[in-house]
Amino acid sequence: MEFKELTLEELTLGYAKSAQDASCTCIFCGEIYEEGIVYRSRGRMVTAERAVQEHIFDQHGGVFRGLLNLDKQVNGLSQIQKDVLTGMYLEKDNKLICEEMGISAATVRSHKFNLQKSKREAKILLALLEQIEDESIVKQRKIIEGETPAEEELPVKKDFSGNTLHPFFTQYNLK
Numbered sequence: 364m365e366f367k368e369l370t371l372e373e374l375t376l377g378y379a380k381s382a383q384d385a386s387c388t389c390i391f392c393g394e395i396y397e398e399g400i401v402y403r404s405r406g407r408m409v410t411a412e413r414a415v416q417e418h419i420f421d422q423h424g425g426v427f428r429g430l431l432n433l434d435k436q437v438n439g440l441s442q443i444q445k446d447v448l449t450g451m452y453l454e455k456d457n458k459l460i461c462e463e464m465g466i467s468a469a470t471v472r473s474h475k476f477n478l479q480k481s482k483r484e485a486k487i488l489l490a491l492l493e494q495i496e497d498e499s500i501v502k503q504r505k506i507i508e509g510e511t512p513a514e515e516e517l518p519v520k521k522d523f524s525g526n527t528l529h530p531f532f533t534q535y536n537l538k
């Protein structure tokens with residue numbers, strides 16, 4: 364299974380559900396669980412979807428660890444980012460994380476801030492690429508564009524004091 368082809372939903376679930384036959388494929392090892400077959404897992408019988416969920420937990424340490432342990436070329440994470448994320452995943456407070464990592468509380472806070480910043484930027488990049496790559500979005504845009512008046516007739520939009528997003532978003536420091 365090619366990680367670069369997976370959707371955000373599949374990455375988040377840890378398995379890909381086939382649109383054709385509803386079979387579930389583990390994204391970490393490619394094991395397939397067929398819909399309509401009952402699987403034995405943890406000593407009892409479960410559905411395909413439950414079986415793949417338990418398989419991911421039992422064989423790959425769960426989705427979080429599976430994604431975290433991917434090659435740096437794939438997830439782009441440094442060791443320090445992985446350690447901070449693991450601390451957050453285990454619901455440790457900043458004090459405990461910085462003690463265990465041997466770094467200052469300010470550094471932990473800074474890493475957390477940068478992770479959230481990367482998340483916001485990643486979402487905007489996703490939305491931008493959807494404008495280019497999603498056929499239905501492109502098609503709809505062309506319909507809308509076709510119905511707008513000529514460019515010189517378009518009303519000039521006031522920008523919000525240098526921030527082109529609505530003021531609502533300024534609380535997220537998107538400037």
Ligand SMILES: [Zn+2]
Pocket residue numbers: 389390391392393394418419422423
């Ligand atoms: Zn697997």
